Amino acid sequence: MKKKFDINDLKKIHLFSDLSESELGKILSISHYKKFSRGEILFFDTEPFHGFYCVLEGSIKLYKISTEGREHIVHIMNPYNTFGEVPVFENYEDVLNDKAVYPINAMAIEDDTEVFVVSAKPFLSYLKQYPEISLKFLSTLSKRLKLLNNHIEGLTLHDIKRRLAKYIIDEYENTSREMKKIEKTKKIILKKSDSIELSISKYDLASHLGTILETLSRTFKKLQDEKIIEVHGKKIAILDIKKLKSYSA
């Protein structure tokens, strides 16, 4: 496997954005690069924990599976996200004694998904020397907690139409935000389009919304029949953003 990541990749990771070159070098020295094809497993639930992951390219689903084989996607991880940090902090001793395990399954959902893995044990001693980094982690974990809270809220208090509406609105606002960022840095104006491009398969979307493919398909249709959206494959055109927002509230 060609080693094709360096300090410049690390700088893009929010977690490490404030570190100096020498500190980044240390992180680099305790990490290794990995590449996955679509469908390949990064780790399984309850498998021994060895380190946490940072995404460089592609995307990864974090999911749980029921005994009957039903799958639920808890998170989708995209470039510059980190995941699998929970065991690092949850029980310090367990990590040192190789008793820690991953709490979830992780699978690449795109080809050429590139990650690097930071080894847990050396990282723990590193953490003590650079306490500022733990504040970064606190921020990361807090944001994740908030995400999970919202996810639970959706699952328990909203029906699938609302969940789907919320997903579309969130995706729409994320891409708008991304576009603004690009406009700012590149000093160009991008054409604003009232549509989104699904970044995951409909199967995975269903699993993330806590339902199944068939029900998702019907729900898309309902929103189409109400003239709120128009679906063309992975492209969702938003026809009536007000109504869509009223559902997603």
Place this chain on the structure above:
Amino acid sequence: MKKKFDINDLKKIHLFSDLSESELGKILSISHYKKFSRGEILFFDTEPFHGFYCVLEGSIKLYKISTEGREHIVHIMNPYNTFGEVPVFENYEDVLNDKAVYPINAMAIEDDTEVFVVSAKPFLSYLKQYPEISLKFLSTLSKRLKLLNNHIEGLTLHDIKRRLAKYIIDEYENTSREMKKIEKTKKIILKKSDSIELSISKYDLASHLGTILETLSRTFKKLQDEKIIEVHGKKIAILDIKKLKSYSA
């Protein structure tokens, strides 16, 4: 309001257990004591954030509410737990500019629920001086993330019978663990009983399991009909722990 908490109370909070007397004194100086009756609100979702809470006595439900008024309890907080820390770390700037908000509702579910509130702004500057405490927070938040993960797993992948079975088993194992602790410290042997005492109302239990009172009642009945448990008010006798565990897996 009588001020009836001191450094000894603080010591019992996991978060502060490693701090010196003088450090605890500082925490004390930026905290204040509050007492609530059953049903009183500590804070509402989206209300301005001022500080995080530590429980001394009683218990508190953290819950979300849908527009239709349906409630879902995400956590029950008991003595020596802390909650409402997420906004502290989620966005540092927002806290300093008084823009942060609580992410959830909190209500006392017992009379004489006692808490103390640590003011966010002074705590943030304190945190920078004592970085070890952020490791404690990382551990707390990681554990909470794992809890939420399991909660989501239950909500999406298990039916209500399984969720209830899991709740009973968890409560049973928690009390067993508590008993062992007491036996160790007090050097006595407690009679082991194969039963648990529900610490919350059945309404709240239903809401925590993602269902309603009626369905919970019927589910209790199903488990009774299968001779797995026996329900007498708040007391649940476990008749067949093997079967119960097989459901909760």
Place this chain on the structure above:
DNA sequence: CGTAACCTTGATTAAGATCAATTCTCGTGG
């Protein structure tokens, strides 16, 4: 152009929510 993966649609079923009526429990005051 063929085949596999992906998606849609229809018919049926099942789990759990809702609505409605009682019953149980327990604290309060007569």
Place this chain on the structure above:
DNA sequence: CCACGAGAATTGATCTTAATCAAGGTTACG
């Protein structure tokens, strides 16, 4: 001590949402 009433819990009948089962259609890609 009993009666009352309020809140808590149970039970039954019905309805709704979404899962399951089954079949067919689309798309992408070698």
